[in-house]
Amino acid sequence: xxxxxxxxxxxxxxxxxxxxxxxxxxxxxxxxxxxxxxxxxxxxxxxxxxxxxxxxxxxxxxxxxxxxxxxxxxxxxxxxxxxxxxxxxxxxxxxxxxxxxxxxxxxxxxxxxxxxxxxxxxxxxxxxxxxxxxx
Amino acid sequence: xxxxxxxxxxxxxxxxxxxxxxxxxxxxxxxxxxxxxxxxxxxxxxxxxxxxxxxxxxxxxxxxxxxxxxxxxxxxxxxxxxxxxxxxxxxxxxxxxxxxxxxxxxxxxxxxxxxxxxxxxxxxxxxxxxxxxxxxxxxxxxxxxxxxxxxxxxxxxxxxxxxxxxxxxxxxxxxxxxxxxxxxxxxxxxxxxxxxxxxxxxxxxxxxxxxxxxxxxxxxxxxxxxxxxxxxxxxxxxxxxxxxxxxxxxxxxxxxxxxxxxxxxxx
Numbered sequence: 086x087x088x089x090x091x092x093x094x095x096x097x098x099x100x101x102x103x104x105x106x107x108x109x110x111x112x113x114x115x116x117x118x119x120x121x122x123x124x125x126x127x128x129x130x131x132x133x134x135x136x137x138x139x140x141x142x143x144x145x146x147x148x149x150x151x152x153x154x155x156x157x158x159x160x161x162x163x164x165x166x167x168x169x170x171x172x173x174x175x176x177x178x179x180x181x182x183x184x185x186x187x188x189x190x191x192x193x194x195x196x197x198x199x200x201x202x203x204x205x206x207x208x209x210x211x212x213x214x215x216x217x218x219x220x
Numbered sequence: 221x222x223x224x225x226x227x228x229x230x231x232x233x234x235x236x237x238x239x240x241x242x243x244x245x246x247x248x249x250x251x252x253x254x255x256x257x258x259x260x261x262x263x264x265x266x267x268x269x270x271x272x273x274x275x276x277x278x279x280x281x282x283x284x285x286x287x288x289x290x291x292x293x294x295x296x297x298x299x300x301x302x303x304x305x306x307x308x309x310x311x312x313x314x315x316x317x318x319x320x321x322x323x324x325x326x327x328x329x330x331x332x333x334x335x336x337x338x339x340x341x342x343x344x345x346x347x348x349x350x351x352x353x354x355x356x357x358x359x360x361x362x363x364x365x366x367x368x369x370x371x372x373x374x375x376x377x378x379x380x381x382x383x384x385x386x387x388x389x390x391x392x393x394x395x396x397x398x399x400x401x402x403x404x405x406x407x408x409x410x411x412x413x414x415x416x417x418x419x420x421x422x423x424x425x426x427x428x429x430x431x432x433x434x435x436x437x438x439x440x441x442x443x444x445x446x447x448x449x450x451x452x453x454x455x456x457x458x459x460x461x462x463x464x465x466x467x468x469x470x471x472x473x474x475x476x477x478x479x480x481x482x483x484x485x486x487x
Contacts, residue, residue, distance in 0.1 A: 117379045121364035128361035186428050189450040193481040
């Protein structure tokens with residue numbers, strides 16, 4: 086692992102947004118920019134954006150059914166070795182665990198998907214960073 | 221005996237059993253009452269054939285079919301949001317003119333050639349071509365860095381172009397009536413775009429549509445397992461019981477089905 090790469094792998098970013106669909110755009114741009122620093126392919130970045138959109142949408146739609154205003158969704162993302170990890174969590178009480186097509190889409194797009202329901206829901210997703218030869 | 225019967229049942233068409241395939245009018249009633257976005261999604265997906273058949277009518281007139289479908293989806297969503305089931309008319313007789321209207325407007329406005337941030341749109345088109353080109357050349361999709369080098373713009377700009385140009389594209393449908401200069405448009409904050417969430421939603425719907433299409437390519441048993449797992453949230457042991465196979469087998473079939481879906485989605 087080169088010095089630069091090692092530094093990269095210590096990078097982590099987190100953001101907490103109110104449950105609002107409009108802000109998904111911000112999340113998507115930030116994730117894309119972060120993934121780009123890992124030199125991931127556009128396809129992998131697209132997959133991550135789509136999967137995270139699904140996870141966030143699930144939180145937005147289901148986590149806080151009893152409040153008009155809605156709560157917050159927390160997104161954290163970092164790299165461990167060759168794994169790009171994204172966690173999307175909420176503190177909602179609603180229909181907590183994602184179901185149906187949403188979860189299937191996440192599973193189809195990412196390499197690992199783990200869902201923990203405790204107080205709120207935490208979706209942990211892993212995308213492998215493909216190692217390739219430098220030209 | 222019981223096992224056999226279940227097995228037979230499992231191999232029958234399963235879509236009817238899903239909540240996604242209720243009668244449209246009933247769905248509308250429930251959607252009106254609950255405003256549940258999941259119901260809205262089902263309604264939209266349920267009418268995907270309509271979208272495609274109407275879009276087809278306009279194909280071969282110089283606009284890419286893909287774009288026509290997008291416009292038609294847009295019309296469908298509009299129709300769903302405006303339709304009132306208590307007014308007595310059937311949804312399709314309300315939706316068809318709405319979608320056709322949207323498609324006609326698209327053709328009419330297209331000739332005005334008023335583009336929202338054209339620079340970003342052109343860049344998006346270039347980038348998409350380049351992605352295909354480089355994918356062939358490299359045997360894998362390119363990275364943002366590679367795209368930025370080829371296009372001669374910053375990585376940030378590439379990211380923006382890939383993410384945002386699509387949104388502007390549809391946004392322009394609504395704004396062509398009041399064209400403003402490119403410069404003015406450029407000044408507009410990227411995050412202001414109120415239509416962004418609508419379009420992220422659009423993308424999600426497309427993904428759902430793709431998944432539903434991909435599901436059709438699974439074999440009966442794989443599809444059944446995927447449905448029981450994801451739609452009904454059944455544990456593997458329960459699915460195994462229902463299908464009369466071992467849980468290990470269910471797990472293996474599920475993995476295989478997901479691999480297939482993954483592959484289909486990446487095509």
